[in-house]
Amino acid sequence: MSAVTVKNVRKAYGDHVVLDDVSLEFSEGEFVSLLGPSGCGKTTLLRVIAGLQSFDSGSVEFDGVDMTNVPAQKRGIGMVFQQYSLFPNMTVRKNIAFPLEAARMQRADIERRVDEMVELIGLEKHQHKRPKQLSGGQQQRVALARALAPRPRILLLDEPLSALDAQVRSRLRDQIRDIQKEVGITTIFVTHDQTEAFAMSDRIVLMGSSGILQVAEPAEIYARPSHREGANFIGRRNDIKVVASEGRLRWEGLFDLPSPVPDGEKVRCSFRAESVNVTLAGGARRSNSVVNEWAEARWVPARVRTRTYLGSTSSLKLQLAGEEKLKAVVTGSLAVHIEDDSAVDVSVDAKDINVYSKGRLVAVGSEQVMETYEGATAA
Numbered sequence: 097m098s099a100v101t102v103k104n105v106r107k108a109y110g111d112h113v114v115l116d117d118v119s120l121e122f123s124e125g126e127f128v129s130l131l132g133p134s135g136c137g138k139t140t141l142l143r144v145i146a147g148l149q150s151f152d153s154g155s156v157e158f159d160g161v162d163m164t165n166v167p168a169q170k171r172g173i174g175m176v177f178q179q180y181s182l183f184p185n186m187t188v189r190k191n192i193a194f195p196l197e198a199a200r201m202q203r204a205d206i207e208r209r210v211d212e213m214v215e216l217i218g219l220e221k222h223q224h225k226r227p228k229q230l231s232g233g234q235q236q237r238v239a240l241a242r243a244l245a246p247r248p249r250i251l252l253l254d255e256p257l258s259a260l261d262a263q264v265r266s267r268l269r270d271q272i273r274d275i276q277k278e279v280g281i282t283t284i285f286v287t288h289d290q291t292e293a294f295a296m297s298d299r300i301v302l303m304g305s306s307g308i309l310q311v312a313e314p315a316e317i318y319a320r321p322s323h324r325e326g327a328n329f330i331g332r333r334n335d336i337k338v339v340a341s342e343g344r345l346r347w348e349g350l351f352d353l354p355s356p357v358p359d360g361e362k363v364r365c366s367f368r369a370e371s372v373n374v375t376l377a378g379g380a381r382r383s384n385s386v387v388n389e390w391a392e393a394r395w396v397p398a399r400v401r402t403r404t405y406l407g408s409t410s411s412l413k414l415q416l417a418g419e420e421k422l423k424a425v426v427t428g429s430l431a432v433h434i435e436d437d438s439a440v441d442v443s444v445d446a447k448d449i450n451v452y453s454k455g456r457l458v459a460v461g462s463e464q465v466m467e468t469y470e471g472a473t474a475a
């Protein structure tokens with residue numbers, strides 16, 4: 097049985113439909129991210145699950161029990177928001193104890209539970225401090241401990257990392273995931289940051305302007321975004337318009353794939369910037385008699401228009417012989433040695449090319465995709 101079931105939920109603000117017949121299931125102990133751009137309805141969905149948001153139709157169940165008419169405070173959920181929302185005049189311990197006192201737990205039990213929580217978040221040394229004496233990351237750990245202290249059955253996190261700077265953010269991201277695994281609590285996490293979603297989740301619910309696009313494990317979302325909108329949201333991609341001709345999709349000598357659509361129809365061939373293989377012109381790849389993973393690829397000449405050095409990688413804008421542009425990312429020594437105006441050779445593996453027709457994934461390389469999100473047949 098699912099820990100949380102959302103069934104056919106619809107929510108509109110006036111005539112703006114934000115959740116349109118949304119159905120989802122969350123398993124016990126699972127960490128699921130609701131990922132998508134601003135305004136796609138992530139927070140609304142989380143608030144519906146929490147019982148903080150009324151909705152027009154559908155239902156929400158926890159462990160098979162209908163929660164639709166159960167108020168938020170009786171649902172057994174813990175929540176952490178973007179804003180720290182700690183009580184500024186209370187110590188760390190007092191903040192964590194607060195929901196336990198409100199629930200009229202015995203004093204000795206409260207002390208024991210607070211000890212346990214302080215240890216869980218690793219703030220033993222800071223437990224007698226007030227929030228303003230703590231860093232942002234530490235405050236969020238206290239907020240997490242306060243949410244977990246009453247042992248809720250579900251943890252809901254609404255962009256808890258957004259207010260933090262990059263370094264603290266990635267550390268806390270890992271800490272939250274560790275704590276969640278240790279406690280084993282079903283967790284739903286709202287974010288618009290794909291790195292966070294990929295790093296933390298067992299599954300991702302990818303949302304877009306028209307609702308849920310895809311529900312899948314991170315690796316599947318990464319490799320095979322079911323919709324063009326999702327593909328463009330989750331990474332820097334080349335998104336190339338190609339018209340099918342003679343049963344093929346051909347572009348600039350770089351790829352030549354069997355077409356999944358009739359001649360004359362337009363598709364988008366989409367591949368990640370990091371899927372573009374790049375070598376300095378005349379480099380190793382010329383020895384193609386050597387069988388290597390690129391042996392099947394078609395190499396074409398290009399020139400570096402701009403190179404943005406990012407340390408471990410360089411992001412490139414390339415121009416092909418026919419003036420067409422291409423985005424690429426290179427790593428290692430190439431990232432250092434490549435320069436503006438360098439002559440390079442480029443290729444893309446067919447298996448890295450996703451073909452979208454009318455916004456939906458219809459083929460990966462030469463392989464047609466028959467089914468997309470939840471069984472809907474691709475157009």
Ligand SMILES: Nc1ncnc2c1ncn2[C@@H]1O[C@H](COP(=O)(O)OP(=O)(O)OP(=O)(O)O)[C@@H](O)[C@H]1O
Nearest residue numbers: 109112114132133134135136137138139140141288
């Ligand atoms: N109380 C409200 N009244 C009217 N419209 C609202 C209300 N709350 C949210 N909306 C609208 O509903 C849509 C979804 O909002 P929601 O906050 O769920 O999106 P989100 O994906 O969480 O975005 P963000 O990441 O910016 O918080 C937005 O267009 C928003 O403007």
